Amino acid sequence: MTPLKIDLLINCQWIIPIIPENKILHNCALAIDKDRILGIFPQAEANKRFLAHKVEHLDQHILMPGLINSHGHAAMSLLRGYADDLALKPWLEGHIWPAEKLFVTEQFVHDGTRLSIAEMIKTGTTCFADMYFYHDSIAEEVRNAGIRSQIGFTILDFQTPFGKDADDYIHKGLAFRDRWNDHPLIKVACAPHAPYSVSDEALKKISTYSNELDMAIHMHCHETASEIQESIDTYGVRPLQRLNDLGILLPQTQLVHMTQITDDDITLLKAHQCHIMHCPESNLKLASGFCPISKLIDNGINVAIGTDGAASNNDLNLFGELKTASLLAKGISGDANSLDAHAALRMATINGAKALGWDEEIGSLEKGKYADIIAVKIDSVGQQPLYNAASQLVYTNSGPQVSHSWVAGKLLMEDRKLHTINEQNMIRITEDWRNKIQSGV
Secondary structure: OOOEEEEEEEEEEEEOOOOOOOOOEEEEEEEEEOOEEEEEEEHHHHHHHEEEEEEEEEEEEEEEEOEEEEEEOHHHHHHOOOOOOOOHHHHHHHHHHHHHHHHOOHHHHHHHHHHHHHHHHHOOEEEEEEEEOOHHHHHHHHHHHOOEEEEEEEEOOOOOOOOOOHHHHHHHHHHHHHHHOOOOOEEEEEEEOOHHHOOHHHHHHHHHHHHHHOOOEEEEEOOOHHHHHHHHHHHOOOHHHHHHHOOOOOOOEEEEEOOOOOHHHHHHHHHHOOEEEEOHHHHHHOOOOOOOHHHHHHOOOEEEEOOOOHHHOOOOOHHHHHHHHHHHHHHHHOOOOOOOHHHHHHHOOHHHHHHOOOOOOOOOOOOOOEOOEEEEEOOOHHHOOOOOHHHHHHHOOOHHHEEEEEEOOEEEEEOOEEOOOOHHHHHHHHHHHHHHHHHOO
16 A cells, blocks of 8 residues: 655654543554644554654654633733732722733734743643734734634723724724634634623624624623622622623623532523633632532533633643642532543643634544644653653643644644744843833833
8 A cells, every 4th residue: 555645643652632532542643634633543554554744753742632721811911920919800900901001002912912822832722712902913923823713802891092982892893803704723702801891782782793793702701709799789680690681691602710600500501502711720819719610511511721811820821720620620529530630631622622613623633623733741750650641731740841732733833942933032022011011101
């Protein structure tokens, strides 16, 4: 049999395909041609079956789908450490929003987004959901870096450097969608900031556009107990019920945080097949509460995972987030079996893909899907010995061990060296921003 010519063959000691579930393959090879996966084969068979333009031998590595960071504010990496050890409301109203009013520009978003993308690539993320301003700047950095992203256009009732009111944000967002929605690495979502910052009238318009354009809705919701009480005082119902009444709860709705959940809330989430974007470290740092993900999963609700922005985390290492999520799930449920290692990895891969409407294309190493892949080198002292590749990824310090990253078959990082971002130049620009923000000018 004549070997089939292909672009890339990756021989790896361990492969975790995610689908089928709970599988760890040993001494296999992943075949890739152009931007797609051809399949996984025993190494001896693959080396006979294919003639690859490039062959990678990753003898101390775990190969798996790239991680999907389901919620963040990439440009806010420039505010990392700017206002720490505060609750959500004083953090936002007393520090973050005033700083954004002074400093957020197109260039701020370019530079902050590039910094975040570099950090995410270096810790295993190949796709991220973003919610911020100056969306063209975000999209340009996504395109230039070669990463994948759902970019949500933020909507608020009040003025910021980017817009004056909800109608202005919606108008600019829909125009942005027209420019970028056909890009292969980009999806566009509608991102009303939160129930407490967007009016009924604006939310009704958002529901209409989401239905007509089959556009995802990405929104902070039920983040704190005070948010719930304020909604009851103002509207007479909990925020989730208000969103339901306004037509916001849809199968393409992505609800971020959800730390305050009742059985009635779960009934609504199940009825509308909404997705939950769990951000455990941000919730812990802001003392916002605990999302009961084990209960959500037991009720058939799709739960993905995100880091939130670096201003409230303070890192974008999704592997670290997985460890926190798994430990929290066990502590909250009182069950050590809750969110085991394989379930945690699904939350950062196929569950995230499903939440973003990309599960037919990414999130697992299946034939025909895009080659969005990472390799993690398991050779550090803190990762020895290795008995179970999945648990090693979740419970040890895996983020800094990511060695290679591909998106749609394109190599973004090789042996920890970024291919599409000038790391030293980016750090110099970041230091300039730090000096500017710190001086207040």
